[in-house]
Amino acid sequence: MPLKKQLSPRKQPTQARSRATVSAILEGAAQVFCREGYAGGTTDKVAKRAGVSVGSLYQYFPNKDALLLALADRHAEEGFAMIHLLLSEFKAEMPRLEVFLRQFVQSLFDLHMREPELHRVLFNEAPLPSEFFEKKEAKEHEFSIGVSRLLAAHPEVSCKDPALAAHMLVQTVEGLVHGYIFFPPRAISPENFITETVFMLHQYLSRSAETLG
Amino acid sequence: MPLKKQLSPRKQPTQARSRATVSAILEGAAQVFCREGYAGGTTDKVAKRAGVSVGSLYQYFPNKDALLLALADRHAEEGFAMIHLLLSEFKAEMPRLEVFLRQFVQSLFDLHMREPELHRVLFNEAPLPSEFFEKKEAKEHEFSIGVSRLLAAHPEVSCKDPALAAHMLVQTVEGLVHGYIFFPPRAISPENFITETVFMLHQYLSRSAETLG
Amino acid sequence: MPLKKQLSPRKQPTQARSRATVSAILEGAAQVFCREGYAGGTTDKVAKRAGVSVGSLYQYFPNKDALLLALADRHAEEGFAMIHLLLSEFKAEMPRLEVFLRQFVQSLFDLHMREPELHRVLFNEAPLPSEFFEKKEAKEHEFSIGVSRLLAAHPEVSCKDPALAAHMLVQTVEGLVHGYIFFPPRAISPENFITETVFMLHQYLSRSAETLG
Amino acid sequence: MPLKKQLSPRKQPTQARSRATVSAILEGAAQVFCREGYAGGTTDKVAKRAGVSVGSLYQYFPNKDALLLALADRHAEEGFAMIHLLLSEFKAEMPRLEVFLRQFVQSLFDLHMREPELHRVLFNEAPLPSEFFEKKEAKEHEFSIGVSRLLAAHPEVSCKDPALAAHMLVQTVEGLVHGYIFFPPRAISPENFITETVFMLHQYLSRSAETLG
DNA sequence: AATGAATGAGTATTCATTCAT
């Protein structure tokens, strides 16, 4: 029963120099963990690749796993930002359902496509703390509420429980995209994959489906 | 660049005693990795819990990761068997689409519910070899073909590309179930989750949806 | 506030082979710490000198400090044994006070003379846990009781509080011997040192002194 | 065989400000080493507690051990000053032997009582250089000469070898006080301890004892 | 003179794996 390790950054880099150091370290970490996987990615390698001494690394990150967490956080933040952007765009003016879905799926797809291997390491090898997932969950729940409002208000959409629908929407996209990224099926092009996903969700949400519920 | 490690079992246990030893080891491994995660699960602990010496463990498994692989394989085999069963049942007589989907989703759900924590370790921490996933992919592809035949033949189903639809079906269920298992959303009961998943897939596949495609 | 480290031996060596390993390690430790001091005495060096792998060392000793503790314990045990022997000898037949004192001082002196440098490391550099000193204290107290009985019964001795006298006796000898060992004053031969110590204690304890108390 | 490290202070603080810095550092060092022991007392902690940057610390002390040495020196100087005072007092007018002894013992006792834990660290953990002890020895020898003169001249004292007697006197007090400080025996009050020590030494030195030598 | 970010050599420790018994 090991006490939970400290994973949060050690000190906030305030001066310009330290900020540079920190981002060099993160960049190095991303590259090293990409190439070498979780186990093979040693802190020494990370420091070396970042052009920084191990000591500096540990000045800002209390241990190896904190590096992974920071990377995962960075990724999550990007995702959140993207969704946030989408949501606020659509709050102003909701486009046709299909357009909305396509944009949503495409954005998440692009996000994951950027560094698929880092992704694999982050989510299939790294022992990310449950706190990370809880935070992610919470954030996703928050977005779900936003999405459910959009769905509830959308003329093309019909569903009994918009909150549930929103949750399914988010989860489905995440699940499918993850699956596609990690093992891209040769037979299905990204375009087809996205189109089909959008189609499925459209069917799920659209009014014409109502009669079947 | 580490040479690819040997991961397949060292010798097939033929005698009754060895078979017992092997399954004791696997059982011990399952328990230990559950409790301690990938990194914390040492071969010593596994052997101890299995009531066996480390030496014996290495007699049957060439290294630590082979244990994880065996566990993952065991899980996958169960899944395959389950799907195989379903498919052969339905080949004889195809029930209503909804019934088919419900059974499919429920079975996968149950399978994952059995040892969720082991699951997490297996698929989020363990460095399973890509071979494992390739094999899994291949098997899934194989099943997809079976499923696509069913879909193509089913009167309630309408889709342009049954193979694609089958693939989406499998991936969607896997993705959603994984998500649900790892972070069960408090607000959604298993029943509702399954029902909604079935609903979504039904909408996706059913003839009445055709007009929208 | 670090949690107190585990210092007790990891497993009792039961088989003959392991017993040999353990004593080789202790012997190596004694030599290495002698030569190199506490900080300079690395576990690697100890293992190497013991002709054993580091892993084996850690099989029996949970960390570096446990090695020092074991060495200190060994030393203390020898001292205890010696005193115990002396006490039981004298319980049978008490010799003249001077003889008793001389023997006592000489024994402790010899004990410390055996490995003076190891001693220095043990008691001037090593962070021995307070438990060690408490145990030592307790043992010494126990002996003090034995000594005080002898004193109380001895015809040549006169003191109001034999327990106190016994304590002073033990402490004085220890203090003087330590001092002599660590910085042997060139001007004073061991013989003279011992004689003088005995003389002081004799004066302190003997009846003829009583009138002055 | 590490080259002997530089341990003497780097520069004599001449200005008022620097003097303040230096004493702040020493004070911080005393506190930190008290709380954390030798190994746990890092230069960073010392600097922080002194309200000074590490850089400044190293401006005045070439390395960690120099801090310890300075602390030990400070302590020793106080002791020397105390003894020196005593000696010059008594050179003017020698009081009764018992008074002299009591004062001597009490002074050393008080000196050690001031920061017992720092003491423990200094003399049981810190790797003080042998030079320190040699210097201490030398100084003590010097005092021994002074003491031996007093003893030789004192009417109550009778001893063949005043130099030896003086040495024993100093060593005994040091040894006993150290022992008492590090592990204060619950059963013996400081007053009793001092009284008994004085008594022992009195017996050792006084004329009436002569007949027994 | 002061600062504190950066350094990196140095070490304790682990744990997968082997092999003599």
Added chain:
DNA sequence: TATGAATGAATACTCATTCAT
């Protein structure tokens, strides 16, 4: 076949010390 003592390469991490600012 089973055992578990022995192995030792591999690594995370610390902390005394430096030096650019």
